[in-house]
Amino acid sequence: MAAAAHDLVKTYGHDEAEVRALDGVSVDLYAGQFTAVMGPSGSGKSTLMHCLAALDTPTSGDVEVDGSRLAGMKDKALTTLRRERIGFVFQAFNLVPTLTAEENILLPLSLAGRKPDPEWYDRVIDAVDLRSRLHHRPSEMSGGQQQRAACARALVSRPAIVFADEPTGNLDSTSSAEVLAFLRRSVDDFGQTIVMVTHDPVAASYTDRVVFLKDGRVVDEIVAPDRDRILAAMADLSRKEA
Secondary structure (H helix, E strand, C coil), X not given: XXXXXXXXXXXXXXXXXXXXXXXEEEEEECCCCEEEEECCCCCCHHHHHHHHCCCCCCCEEEEEECCEECCCCCHHHHHHHHHHHEEEEECCCCCCCXXXXXXXXXXXXXXXXXXXXXXXXXXXXXXXXXXXXXXXXHHHCCHHHHHHHHHHHHHCCCCCEEEEECCCCCCCHHHHHHHHHHHHHHHHHHCCCEEEECCCXXXXXXXXXXXXXXXXEEEEEEECCCHHHHHHHHHHHHHHHC
């Protein structure tokens, strides 16, 4: 098990103004799998990811990542966990504009005072096909190249799990396909574990499993998904909402 949520509740506000973003979510995320989390706007999918990735603290319930329970962990231990065992890919790339692609990719390791494993680094760089762009700054790269650099940054430290929040949201269809193919390959060839929040059924069709949230609860799941099955499940959710 790469990560798990146990009866997660996350509320914002108090009394009549209280919003229940997560309402008792329990889900297991399996090692070596590519999982998508989907649901309508406001369903709690980003909140769930932030709690699983130790970026936010649930109101109640428990999260486990790579065998470690997050409840009660000190800030320093959480920082170490995020830095060494969790990788992140964001919709907005989050590359440092003054650094080259290579410097951005190596930044988490540099901050941790660690050197990359040369063999692993080469495998990741070749997998994202960025060797000719390593000395370019983000402004000199396409959106797809920037996101592939962000993916490489997430993988270069060999984390136990990578969380990707709408990683293709700012990309055209060609660049999206490149990034999704790389994420798929990192699972199949490298044994990586990836959890991706997305609203896109095409993106979700690259995964091994789709978990659907609605109103802060897990309401459905598809294993070995394809675009048509995902669209049907989304339509079913919309009908129930109406």
